[in-house]
Amino acid sequence: MLASLVLHLLGLVLLPFLLPGVINRVKAWWGGRRGAPLLQPLWDTRRLLGKQPVYSEVTTAVFRLAPLVVVATTLVASLLAPLVPGAGILPFANDFVAFAYVVGLGRMFLMLAALDTGSPFEGMGAAREATFAVFAEPALFLVLGTLALGSGHGNFAELMLPHGWQAFLVSPLCATALFLLLLIESARLPVDDPTTHLELTMIHEVMILDHSGVDLAMMQYGAGLKLTLYAGMLAALVNPFPAHNQPLLSALVSLALMLATAVAIGFVESLVARLRMRLIPQFAFVIAALGVVALLLATTQPELG
Amino acid sequence: MPPPPYLVASSLTPLSHGAFVHALRERLDAGARALTYFGAPLADGVIELTALLQDDQGLAVLRGHATGDAGLPALTVQFPQLHIFEREIHEQTGLPMPGHPWLKPVRSPVAPMGAYPFFQMAGKEVHEVAVGPIHAGVIEPGHFRFMCLGEQVHHLEIQLGFQHRGIEALVLQRPLAHAPALVETIAGDTSIGHTWAFCRALEAMAGVTVPDEVEIVRAIALELERVAMHLTGLSGIATDIGFLQGGTTWGRLRTTIINLSMQLCGSRFGRGWLRPGGVRFGIDAETARRIPDVLAQFQRDMRTVSALFETSLSVAGRLHEVGTVTAETARELGLVGMVARASSLDLDQRVALPGRAYTRLPMPHAKQLTGDVWARAGLRIDEIGRSVVWLQQALAVPGLDAPPLQAIGPLPPDTLAIGVCEGWRGETIHALQTDANGNLRHFKAQDPSLRNWFGLAVALRGNDISDFPICNKSFDLSYCGSDL
Numbered sequence: 001m002l003a004s005l006v007l008h009l010l011g012l013v014l015l016p017f018l019l020p021g022v023i024n025r026v027k028a029w030w031g032g033r034r035g036a037p038l039l040q041p042l043w044d045t046r047r048l049l050g051k052q053p054v055y056s057e058v059t060t061a062v063f064r065l066a067p068l069v070v071v072a073t074t075l076v077a078s079l080l081a082p083l084v085p086g087a088g089i090l091p092f093a094n095d096f097v098a099f100a101y102v103v104g105l106g107r108m109f110l111m112l113a114a115l116d117t118g119s120p121f122e123g124m125g126a127a128r129e130a131t132f133a134v135f136a137e138p139a140l141f142l143v144l145g146t147l148a149l150g151s152g153h154g155n156f157a158e159l160m161l162p163h164g165w166q167a168f169l170v171s172p173l174c175a176t177a178l179f180l181l182l183l184i185e186s187a188r189l190p191v192d193d194p195t196t197h198l199e200l201t202m203i204h205e206v207m208i209l210d211h212s213g214v215d216l217a218m219m220q221y222g223a224g225l226k227l228t229l230y231a232g233m234l235a236a237l238v239n240p241f242p243a244h245n246q247p248l249l250s251a252l253v254s255l256a257l258m259l260a261t262a263v264a265i266g267f268v269e270s271l272v273a274r275l276r277m278r279l280i281p282q283f284a285f286v287i288a289a290l291g292v293v294a295l296l297l298a299t300t301q302p303e304l305g
Numbered sequence: 306m307p308p309p310p311y312l313v314a315s316s317l318t319p320l321s322h323g324a325f326v327h328a329l330r331e332r333l334d335a336g337a338r339a340l341t342y343f344g345a346p347l348a349d350g351v352i353e354l355t356a357l358l359q360d361d362q363g364l365a366v367l368r369g370h371a372t373g374d375a376g377l378p379a380l381t382v383q384f385p386q387l388h389i390f391e392r393e394i395h396e397q398t399g400l401p402m403p404g405h406p407w408l409k410p411v412r413s414p415v416a417p418m419g420a421y422p423f424f425q426m427a428g429k430e431v432h433e434v435a436v437g438p439i440h441a442g443v444i445e446p447g448h449f450r451f452m453c454l455g456e457q458v459h460h461l462e463i464q465l466g467f468q469h470r471g472i473e474a475l476v477l478q479r480p481l482a483h484a485p486a487l488v489e490t491i492a493g494d495t496s497i498g499h500t501w502a503f504c505r506a507l508e509a510m511a512g513v514t515v516p517d518e519v520e521i522v523r524a525i526a527l528e529l530e531r532v533a534m535h536l537t538g539l540s541g542i543a544t545d546i547g548f549l550q551g552g553t554t555w556g557r558l559r560t561t562i563i564n565l566s567m568q569l570c571g572s573r574f575g576r577g578w579l580r581p582g583g584v585r586f587g588i589d590a591e592t593a594r595r596i597p598d599v600l601a602q603f604q605r606d607m608r609t610v611s612a613l614f615e616t617s618l619s620v621a622g623r624l625h626e627v628g629t630v631t632a633e634t635a636r637e638l639g640l641v642g643m644v645a646r647a648s649s650l651d652l653d654q655r656v657a658l659p660g661r662a663y664t665r666l667p668m669p670h671a672k673q674l675t676g677d678v679w680a681r682a683g684l685r686i687d688e689i690g691r692s693v694v695w696l697q698q699a700l701a702v703p704g705l706d707a708p709p710l711q712a713i714g715p716l717p718p719d720t721l722a723i724g725v726c727e728g729w730r731g732e733t734i735h736a737l738q739t740d741a742n743g744n745l746r747h748f749k750a751q752d753p754s755l756r757n758w759f760g761l762a763v764a765l766r767g768n769d770i771s772d773f774p775i776c777n778k779s780f781d782l783s784y785c786g787s788d789l
Contacts, residue, residue, distance in 0.1 A: 031549050032557070120434040196547070197441045198441070200773050270549045273548040273617060273620045276622065277769050
């Protein structure tokens with residue numbers, strides 16, 4: 001338990017910086033460049049922490065509160081999600097539902113802060129975030145719900161563990177769906193482009209345009225942590241080593257899988273152009289469709305067995 | 306023999322304003338295109354009007370006089386291609402233009418902008434997004450106002466003029482020898498296109514004829530500029546849609562091309578290469594032999610990355626049917642250059658008015674049919690290929706070491722000279738007018754951007770606001786070239 005807690009804390013400190021660093025490095029390689037140091041996002045954060053935030057005169061307390069809420073909710077969510085395989089730090093029945101809505105609370109404050117600036121760009125970004133979240137949420141529940149139904153357990157600790165032959169069908173489908181969902185939730189290509197400077201095309205980046213200094217650092221840490229959580233879920237799902245038998249091996253494999261996820265994101269970002277904005281809901285529908293297929297497979301399993 | 310890409314006319318007899326409008330309408334009705342149309346104030350409140358027209362016979366000019374009291378009936382409603390010219394004449398000379406639907410200033414100073422009545426859309430869910438004139442990237446200043454319903458743009462109003470430097474007036478104030486350096490800065494990315502048009506006008510006026518080989522060196526400079534700028538645009542489009550290979554590789558390939566310009570004239574942007582009376586740098590036989598190898602390697606890499614771009618489903622899905630300009634709209638609005646060719650118009654002055662360089666080595670006309678962002682990107686890939694093949698042929702022409710510059714003698718009195726050059730963006734037009742003593746009295750420079758900006762506004766109608774960046778990049782217009 002203690003080891004798991006220590007690993008968890010290490011993951012919270014390092015992975016939100018390391019995973020984006022890995023993605024950037026992979027993209028640099030594809031582009032024929034050497035790329036920035038792997039921990040560059042960490043050094044950027046340190047630099048931002050030394051800067052005083054600047055606040056627009058029209059913003060209110062909501063704008064200042066939002067970065068705190070975003071980080072706080074994501075940290076709470078990290079206590080529920082299986083960052084280290086096996087249990088979250090605070091497992092309870094149906095904790096995955098709480099996970100979804102704690103993350104949702106952070107999203108709400110992110111959007112409120114964007115609207116608080118009064119900028120038409122940020123308002124557009126918030127509207128897009130809200131719209132796409134509407135499509136992404138059912139997809140998430142279809143995936144996690146399918147896993148819960150298939151495993152007969154309602155918390156992260158149990159539902160992610162491979163079980164029986166149906167894992168061969170259900171797990172890959174759910175893993176694919178989770179990976180695509182990760183692309184939406186952590187604002188990566190082909191849904192969003194974290195490197196663009198074009199405000200009119202941004203989703204996530206445009207909502208944090210007015211944040212600076214410590215606030216911006218918190219927003220970026222929150223985003224990095226969210227990416228880490230989704231990568232952690234994906235890793236827990238496909239990790240073949242059960243945590244209760246071989247905890248250390250399982251944790252190492254999960255770490256490797258999370259890094260592999262980052263590499264896969266780097267590949268996607270290097271090889272695929274961005275989707276047209278109006279196609280993103282369809283992208284979310286594809287994820288939901290994968291979830292439905294997985295659900296059908298999971299529910300027909302007992303008869304076949 | 307095709308008609309020349311310049312026109313000289315001495316002692317034109319001006320038509321009265323009624324006869325001028327009548328003649329202009331008649332010529333346009335008969336299918337002529339207006340290349341440029343400008344006004345210059347004379348003494349006693351008389352405005353001198355000059356319209357340059359083009360039809361199958363080549364270039365022709367109409368000259369008229371109008372006065373502020375009578376004004377000049379606007380022809381924009383009947384011929385929308387004239388709208389920007391009539392707005393510009395109204396702004397520069399104050400000539401009333403009764404019947405013009407939209408006399409918005411073309412380059413008004415920033416101060417009155419707050420009071421300017423922008424188009425407005427009413428409705429509870431309608432919203433406006435204002436972008437610029439200060440942008441997030443290192444680009445030129447321009448103000449864009451989107452009238453949107455949700456993500457869909459119903460109209461875009463573009464406000465330019467933030468870069469107005471009064472360059473036409475500067476050219477007249479300074480000695481003629483300073484003019485080419487000024488002309489090169491009208492639009493920094495079209496140094497060659499502008500300078501060649503200026504050289505053509507001035508040489509035609511002074512009666513100087515440069516050797517064919519000098520014309521070919523100029524065309525080599527122009528095609529290098531075209532290839533470099535098309536690569537910049539393609540790299541920009543690829544970056545804007547997050548297509549990494551295109552963004553990085555086209556950007557790298559551009560360096561190869563601008564370094565060739567550097568090698569040939571000492572400037573990566575072709576500054577100081579072309580001058581009235583010739584070129585300051587020729588191409589010696591040894592260099593002319595070496596460059597085709599560089600170009601061959603360039604072609605190989607270019608084909609690879611272009612194939613990746615053109616066969617990628619995600620790229621095709623992103624660019625097809627976005628920012629479409631139909632051929633009819635392009636013709637009606639008088640769009641020019643690569644934008645017009647991407648909308649299937651036959652409009653390339655290298656073909657229509659080839660001059661000696663493109664008569665000796667013809668440039669095949671590139672064209673696309675669909676008029677969307679995909680077509681404009683495809684056209685640029687196509688034109689790069691054609692230009693590189695052309696460059697290889699041109700470098701094989703013997704005797705490209707240029708002779709020294711020929712002197713430009715005193716200019717003839719009361720003469721109008723106009724030069725036309727198909728720059729990478731489209732037709733660049735320079736007009737010079739001398740007074741009774743043979744001094745320059747009026748100078749008009751026209752970048753193709755001036756006419757194409759409104760095309761961008763129309764192209765965006767009904768598109769998503771998130772598609773604006775790729776539409777903008779695919780038009781690739783110049784702010785300073787339009788602002789002068």
